[in-house]
Amino acid sequence: MTDSPQILDALPDGFFTTEARDIRRLFPQPTLIHLHGARAPALFVSILLHGNEYTGLKVMQRLLGRYDGMLPRSLWLFIGNVYAAEQGLRVLPGQTDYNRCWPGTEMAPNAETRLMQRVIDSVTRNELFAAIDIHNNTGTNPLYACMTDPTRRNQHLASLFNHIAVVFHYPKGVSTMAFDGICPAVTLECGKPGDALGIERAVDLVDGLMHLDHFPDRPVPPHDLQLVETQATVRIPDDVSFDFNPSAQADLTFDHGFERRNFTEMKPTEVFAHTRVPRPLVVTNDNGEDITDALIRIENGKVYLNRQMIPAMITLDKTIVRQDCLCYLMTDYSNGGDER
Template identity: 40%
Template sequence: MIPLLEMNEVPEGLLEIEDAAQLQKVMPHPTLLFLEGQKKQPLFVTVLLHGNEDTGLLAIQKLLRKYAEHRLPRSLIVFFGNIYAAKEGLRRLEGQPDYNRVWPGGEETGSEEGELIAKVVEKVTAQKLFASIDIHNNTGKNPHYGCINRLDHDFLYLSSLFGRTVVFFETPTGVQSLAMAEYCPAITIECGKPHLQRGTDHAAEFVDSLLHLSEFPDHVVQNEKELDVCHTVAKVTIPEAYSFSYTDADADIRLLASLEESNFSMLEEGALFAYVKEGGKARFEVYDDADRECFDEYFRIRNGEIRLKKPLMPSMITLDEHVIRQDCFCYLMERIDLKK
């Protein structure tokens, strides 16, 4: 059983550590930090569900330094997640499930990590939450954007406070925002690459704005004026049976490094995604929200090239081949109109 630590005050050393690898000296195990504020209904924030994504930790440090001599405007609960992977600078350790795939409602809850997260949810939902924020980074070149699982008013307003770019998704399941959406407005914020000051500042400002917000206003978010909303239609992975590379011409699938520049840009039909080894049978695996394999709906292979079959927008393309193997190559998205 993975221990869950609980703290009611900022532990000594938390604000002094310089990177996530040092966090285990302060918190040897996953930790819930409960801090009382002026408004009692708490904001719930999760950081380091992926151990190599440190912006959440840095943002919380910045925020707690700001209020070191003052009471928080609102009660705050912070869950510090995969402390063990953070020590090694990895998304997750080998043999570990992804800490953002084991939340209630997913298919990977039957593990020690799943039991840990179930306990976290039980404890933080013992009182009514104001909102939930899960802070992440990308490994590829992406804008800062918010991810929501419902198109309800409060969720859209929450997104608008972070920025114009919003992704609506229903899969994968087992993620924090999808689980917490059952209890309160919930969002995942993607803050660019790790270690960058701009991401830290943006995340800290967003959390601070929620600490100050008294209630969600009766305000209708207008899609074309306030938000650019995209809907994830498919997840693209590379089967374990096939090798892949950006540089090795002998790999079963050779990816195009230039595609990283296309994140959140609409690509035309016929856009080149990869080359396949001559005479081989390698291809992507593509699954939609219904968990239906749909490669042939979105891609075609011709003359050793994998090309897009219809205009779509990719996201989360990264040059980090280890992350691609652990998670996915990219997501495919379409724009949606909130007024429909």
């Protein structure tokens, strides 16, 4: 592992055809590429911070393939966790997650925190136009952008991708948060890895930013963007068995189509899940405090939310549920953002 990125000023031969699994033949270590374009300030794009989320590579291959010669705008491209990409994994066992170690992280300094600090130092030496971090997720989610600071410019940026966006404040150390106060910055969640629509929309967004002169100053009209804010993370305790088939013999079961609840408002009278144990879920807030009893209740073996909330980023992948979480609970971010 290295604590400095390799820095290049041109794409290596083979860039347009490489697969993520073969990426270390071109980029043996995390690599920052600076491509000079017709206008400044430069756009920053990061891909493969999670090694198995290869949509970002496809996006940049397609986008850069459109330009023979000079780009419309200068570009910094950061190719992150090449080690995990080679293995088809989000992160190697025991390795630091490449999207938790950016400046602002709560992590003790290590090779990866130094690497990301050096990336930030290099790309912020001059002004930046915007920073885009391209990811995938595991569930059947709509395409959406995430931001850690709901400024007008970030909302505009998000609305160029889709009409749904998420404001989040945890986990710390994500790349998007590192650019807050520097330039507009969002994370693009492009559906499952390789999802065709996710690639197409991300290419359109990045290409649009290559040509955009400036972000508008007016507020984003509410019908252009549904902005929701994460309030809580829902996990299933390790000793609670669960199944997404409602007739399965398990401590906690969900109705068919639970995944379709993604990004839809759920009323306190609607059944969230069924259970035969007293504490089938643990709900925590951004500070990691247990707020289970405040947010959910159980009546006659049925689990309900105590207030109207929006489940999001639901995954039915049982491994991910155990490693990460079942879903997040969101609320509408209703004040429309501030003046920044």
